[in-house]
Amino acid sequence: MSAFRFKPYTEMTSEDYAAIELKCGLEVHRQLLTRRKLFCRCPAGRYSKEYHAEVLRHMRPTLSELGEYDGTALMEKKTRKNIYYRLNQQTVCTYEMDDTPPFFMDDEALDIALELCLLLKLNIVGELHIARKQYLDGSIPTGFQRTAIVGVDGELFYQGRRIGVRQLSIEEDSCREVTDIGHDRVYLTDRLGMPLIEVVTEPEMYTPQEVAEVGEIIRLLCHSTRHVRVGSGAARQDVNVSVRGGTRVEIKGTPQIWRNPHLIYNEAMRQCALLHIRDLLRERGVTSETLQTSVAEVTRTVANTAYVPIRKAVEDGLLVKAIALKHFEGLLNHPTQEHTTFAKEFSDRVRVIACLTQLPNIAHSDLAAETLSSREWREVRRKMRADADDALLLVWGNEADTVTAAQEIILRAREATIGVPSDTRQAYKDGTNGFERVLPGPERMYPDTDLPPIEINSARLERLAVQIPRRVWELDERLQEIRGLAPQLRQQLLRSPYGELFCRIMTSGSLSPNWLAVVLTESLIGLRREGCELQFLSEPLLTEVFTAVVQQRLVPEGVMPMLRYFCRSIETLTPVELVNKAIYELRLNLIPIDQVRESVVRAVAELPIELFVQPDDLPRYLMGRLMEQWRGRLPGRQLAQLVREQLTGHAGIQHKWKNYSWAMIP
Amino acid sequence: MGDDSLKGYRGVGRTVLERHEAGVWSDVTVETTRGRFRGIVLPRSETADDRHIVLKLISGYNVGVAAEQVTSMVVHDRREAHYKVPEKQFPFDPAKPRVKLLGTGGTIASRLDYRTGAVIPAFSPGELYGSVPELADICNLETEKLFGVFSENMGPQQYIKLAQNIGEEIAKGVDGIVIGHGTDTMHHTAAILTFMVQNPPIPIVMVGSQRSSDRPSSDAAMNLMCAVNAAACGDIAEVMVCMFGPTSDQYCLLHRGTRVRKMHSSYRSTFRTIGENPLAMIDPHSITPLRQDYHHRRTDRQVTINSAFEEKVTILYYYPNMMPDVVDALVEKGYKGIVIAGTGLGHVNKPLYAAIKRATDAGVHIYMTVQTLWGYVQMYVYETGRELMELGIIPAANMLPEVAYVKLCWALGQSTDRNEVRRLMLTSINDEITEREPYNGYLIYQGAIPEVQEFLRSIKR
């Protein structure tokens, strides 16, 4: 058997990936920009770590159709987690806590999902049936996610190649995990229930780079609707990876598209390595049927070890168990991913399923030097009656957890004789991945009996069809037709919200495409960095600016100063500028008193005295008229003073009401 | 094609399936004006419209296809599935107590047929063991399905049969009885059983679930384990309700059958003891009594079964502006007993007086309870109350309206003599009337108050 060889990441070519028959699919999750959550009336998109109460729940697997527990379910049952939900009164109600049945699905969310279905040319269902997809990790308090297929069998185009889109579903988002230590897992519930779509592609991408680029196309497509949420956590992707002879493995929740290629590389390597390990085991005569293992408690044998994790465990009264894997000697050091060995597969299972979360949680004989002394390993080996070509693993913890851990190690060893187990794996920042759970099957889907199906009529689709934007790849084709546009600027236009506007302006005039592209991408980004609010630059306004250039009313050099002028929002002004601008625009400046006196004199002169019966009504009438004119520009007290002055000396009044005092003017 | 192969399909949906010789469980490819769909035809819910055909896709999701948009349909295969709950022999351990589980129709344990959404109940000991294997750690379980009715359809026939069966099981020597019951009317049944089965030597525990057991977050398994624990090992020999204490998965509460009421339409912790404290906190392994004044388990087999029941009794929930003709109509229709849920301390308005007088003169037995649920009827405080008593209305102290209703049914089943009925009604059998209300018997915390918020934050509920 040849030694395991796998090129470093940077040296891998598409031929190398073709040789191992790498196949990848994408599952893109995207939060929708709605006011409310999907199945209740709580506000969407409000995040807070503050909480007012906690609820404790356990998840109990339900039986699958054959009376067996589904693999995932079985795993979660073994973990026996206490799940704590943190509740914030502003972000959750009794629905999310599974204490109230669902309300009807949010229409706004469904419209956005349908819009994306139209963009991806999916076959849209006649009737939406809400399903329950079981999640027993506690990330949803009901134990299932409410989800529904909106469309199937669509397409997108990547470099002229059709990539199948298997389905688009609308679903509720899950909780955010806070901690997961030992048997306690804590969740924040603010994100729970927010509307989300999931776009699933066919496994039709063959290099890590293609996965990243298709991911980018889906991202741009979502953005082009302007109805999806942006920012951290608003988009998450799962990548399905398999190689020849391997199994579909799902890498969960990578928030950044550019991380995907490295993750895929490591998973491809891991699958090839696991297949290599299986072949080595077969050479040694180890198969699923012939696998031999044994378990024994060795607490006393290793009680005095200098190896700190074990010594500390023994001091804390915990147990140490040894597991012997016959003929596995040397394999635990077999590389599986970058700076990762096969031993990690065992450590992961012990961590996740037996809840022994404090690392290191295993020690093994292939890395003997770093753990027990060689004498101690000899003692353990003798106690286990193990041969030199057997691998030994040690785990420590309480009785129940070490029993589970030993079972899991044996289970994982058995899987090694078969090949690549179908896992859901979590992505690490260094590009490697780790076990998260067993990949669930279709058995975890149940119809939701709490809600009736929702009919999706053609009128609704027709209404939405008129508002959908041009598809990213179609826009790309259009941009390619524009002569002289630099490819790099074309890419930037595709990523900007102005690609469509660019095309429209280009058809209307003889502008330099590269100049226009730079203005609409780099220059506008520059403006935003200066602190300008691009929301003031509406599409009609931008169109008008460039029309002025086309018609030679405006020199091209004038465009940027003009745009900067338009989008100077109040946030960019100094306090002094801001106050002066408001005074000027709202006409709030104080008026010199002489100017007001003139208008008072005029008003008094025009006073129709004959119409008044009571002298008290005169000042009231005058004040009413004058306030209309001068409110906010002269203090009311001063205005009253002026009125009194003028009335006092008025001959007609003196004549009609002799000796009346005007002191009581309001 | 037989009817069953088009289960639930009517109208255009049915026509389209028939035209393409497809039926339920056909694996089909459907071409529609919205594109192609491949899946297995599922039965259609009877209450859904007749314009759609339901398919289960390979992904496990269901979708509906508009029948009118179907242009063609190709049948590939037929894949019917039969589901049943796994049955495993319930282990027998001579050292463990014997518990009898009586079923009334509510599903305690069940699983969902993942294709149709139908709930398949688990009820035999083997099925229950398959679903809740922990039960075998507690007791030896026998089960018997007495009838299959929804909670809201429980009535005198069922009450009487239940009471008789309980009597027989006690005689047979079981150590405890658990009754599976839908939650909606569980407190009615708990009350009537308290009157029909008096002084039992063993625990009689009613149990149900607020979240069906096909859901991973169901309260069913925990409720059942706690109920079985109370029946097998508990010392409280009364008719009780065993349901979630807090909404968290922490413990259940045992409620006395005459003081318990369902208080929320969907919460797990919906059952509350009203005007008293619950009997005990309980988990699958231990019981923590909260009171000492309960009936203790006995080794004898003595029990009084009295299954009398008069059906012509009603509850009148009073509201302002209630018209007297409502009362007259009841008398005319031959009602023999009326429990009024009155306002405040037990009041109704003056315009009803004449009708009430006519009713009592006609021999109708009228008892007053309070719609506030908490607190006593006190008809001496205001003149209204004194006048009502003069008209023949009898105050029923702090009996809950539903409890007073079933008790009046039971009392009138035994006698129509005014004094005898009165004696039966006002002689408390098991705390349907209590002599005093403890200060912590009325606790409805209000959110947003700082000390309540502090409590919620520090105590997982």
Ligand SMILES: [Zn+2]
């Ligand atoms: Zn909510």
